[in-house]
Amino acid sequence: MTRFTLKGGTVKLDESATFTVQINPADFKHTTGITYDKKKTQGDPQATPKFAAVGDEHVSFALVLDGTGIVPPGANGKREDVRTQMKKLNAVAFQYLPDTQEPPLVRLLWGSLIFFGRLESMNTQYTLFKPSGEPLRARVDLSFLGAMSKEEAQLVSNRSPETSVTSVTVIDGDTLPQLCADHCGSAAAAPAVARTNNLPSLMALTPGTTLAMAARPA
CATH class of the missing domain: 2.40.30.200 (Elongation Factor Tu (Ef-tu); domain 3)
Incomplete structure (x- = not known):
């Protein structure tokens, strides 16, 4: 805890x-x-x-x-x-x-x-x-x-019509907040992405791991 x-x-x-x-x-x-x-x-x-x-x-x-x-x-x-x-x-x-x-x-x-x-x-x-x-x-x-932010709730329920789920492969040096900022529009989505992908930690990512993330088109 x-x-x-x-x-x-x-x-x-x-x-x-x-x-x-x-x-x-x-x-x-x-x-x-x-x-x-x-x-x-x-x-x-x-x-x-x-x-x-x-x-x-x-x-x-x-x-x-x-x-x-x-x-x-x-x-x-x-x-x-x-x-x-x-x-x-x-x-x-x-x-x-x-x-x-x-x-x-x-x-x-x-x-x-x-x-x-x-x-x-x-x-x-x-x-x-x-x-x-x-x-x-x-x-x-x-x-x-x-406890979830609005961004997390949208990611968990996948309700937003402006979002689509995509797969992201982790490379060396990636962090979950940084990936969420790039692909979900906010680093605050990191806890929800961790739950969705059953990650044991927000900080430790293994290169080569594939994560499901809600991507927003530019």
Whole structure:
């Protein structure tokens, strides 16, 4: 889980605000939807639903934070107590950002899942304690709401009559924001292109990879 910003059409990941889970969730729920116009014409027994818009996208899962020492240390080789882990999680997903005056945007990566959105809810249950009352274990239920710009939404739903999907082959030195600026008209489309092509990262592109992108004619 990594915090990121969209400024001037450029996607910027804040690698200093990253939270890596100790234990993979047992499962996760990924919900998408479609909104239809269900208006009926007078006299019609049943209306044919007409596509209106791509609905909200949600991802939810539960994390277990352990401070007992049973779980092996993370990539940095350090064991962190539950309070420290909660502080890091809050900084990445919950903490209000004064410069944007809103909660942070986050990127979730897990296997083939790449999801961009904002925290919708976080419920924490502490289940084990030291004699001092300091928590040793916590279960954190998280729910995220997908967040897309107008350009991303058009790319995902492919609704714009002025766009067409084209294949772009990555060459050495290419970046996803740069390719999106060239072929989609905006670097801000990078998160949507990453989701569409199941890319694990916005920054690392493998030369020779073919990407599906929405191209706008000049």
